[in-house]
Amino acid sequence: MNDETSALAGKRSLGTLAVIGCSKVVAGMWRVREWNMSAAALNRYVQESMALGVTTFDHADIYGGGEVEALFGDALAQTPSLRAKMQIVSKAGIRPRGSSAGAVGVKHYDTSRTYLQAAVEHSLQRLKTDHLDLFLIHRPDHLANNDEIADAAESLIREGKIRAFGVSNFTTRQFDSLRAKVALATNQIEFSPFELQALDDDVFTALSSAAVSPMIWSALGGGRLFSETDELAVRLRRELTTLAEKYNASSWVSIVYAWIFTLPCAPYVLVGSRRLESLQQAVDGSGVKLSREDWYAILEAARGKPVL
Numbered sequence: 001m002n003d004e005t006s007a008l009a010g011k012r013s014l015g016t017l018a019v020i021g022c023s024k025v026v027a028g029m030w031r032v033r034e035w036n037m038s039a040a041a042l043n044r045y046v047q048e049s050m051a052l053g054v055t056t057f058d059h060a061d062i063y064g065g066g067e068v069e070a071l072f073g074d075a076l077a078q079t080p081s082l083r084a085k086m087q088i089v090s091k092a093g094i095r096p097r098g099s100s101a102g103a104v105g106v107k108h109y110d111t112s113r114t115y116l117q118a119a120v121e122h123s124l125q126r127l128k129t130d131h132l133d134l135f136l137i138h139r140p141d142h143l144a145n146n147d148e149i150a151d152a153a154e155s156l157i158r159e160g161k162i163r164a165f166g167v168s169n170f171t172t173r174q175f176d177s178l179r180a181k182v183a184l185a186t187n188q189i190e191f192s193p194f195e196l197q198a199l200d201d202d203v204f205t206a207l208s209s210a211a212v213s214p215m216i217w218s219a220l221g222g223g224r225l226f227s228e229t230d231e232l233a234v235r236l237r238r239e240l241t242t243l244a245e246k247y248n249a250s251s252w253v254s255i256v257y258a259w260i261f262t263l264p265c266a267p268y269v270l271v272g273s274r275r276l277e278s279l280q281q282a283v284d285g286s287g288v289k290l291s292r293e294d295w296y297a298i299l300e301a302a303r304g305k306p307v308l
């Protein structure tokens, strides 16, 4: 283990996402199969994203039943020099029911050492790379053995197959109990004006105390924010449009990202769009400094009532 990987493996390492060079705006690959892109088109998307400063790409072994990682690997193979300038995140631990690779009769979670190590190997093969910059447990496993998970993560880091390790969709208690055994770089969680639970329970507060940045998924409610008929979406768009004018922002969408980037836990935000303009809107949002009052105005629109 070199000094850097040893620092990343150390329990007290701070700000690991920054250490491994993740961009604050991360391109989410979940929906890539719906984009119907060829490897050449995805290669262009990746290169243009990176030109915007979005150098981190989020995957999971189950996205498209493994097809998303494979297509990304084909896209990467067209310009191998890109690999050193990007960060690849992937996740494992969900075993879907069905016929795709890793599928089983009953959908379940598997965080056994053997399963996690095999899952990383398969992701590396599909992605045509020799390491993941960040490997996450996709969802908490009710049958988890934290010592076994810690052993698996530490050997993957030692072998150079992953640079850092983290989790996704963990409660604070689940996060803290695993973090007592192994360094965690992040907890990737859902948060948006439609999904406020991480704010209402203590997930963000606990991450701030641990100096660990969350990664936020479905920041735009998975596209719900664009629905014409959704009353909450309409109310939010009205508020966001007013603020976009006030802050001279390129789009009201940027204000949503600004709202998330304002959180003291220093989040990284995933964008799930096929369009580069959407990535640009998120990048622009990172530069907007909302006042405290305006931040609470968005929360009020999200909840439909003022704070107590």
Ligand SMILES: NC(=O)c1ccc[n+]([C@@H]2O[C@H](COP(=O)([O-])OP(=O)(O)OC[C@H]3O[C@@H](n4cnc5c(N)ncnc54)[C@H](OP(=O)(O)O)[C@@H]3O)[C@@H](O)[C@H]2O)c1
Binding pocket: 027, 028, 029, 030, 031, 058, 059, 138, 168, 169, 188, 189, 216, 217, 218, 219, 220, 221, 222, 223, 224, 226, 253, 270, 271, 272, 273, 274, 275, 277, 278, 279, 281
């Ligand atoms: N850890 C987990 O359990 C978990 C769960 C879900 C997702 N994720 C990760 O988070 C990423 C983002 O999630 P998401 O796709 O639900 O996020 P999202 O960014 O909230 O939603 C993306 C959807 O909104 C649409 N959209 C329309 N206008 C948009 C605009 N201006 N900007 C952005 N999107 C716009 C997109 O369609 P167009 O493509 O047409 O723009 C797309 O269908 C995923 O790709 C995945 O990597 C992780």
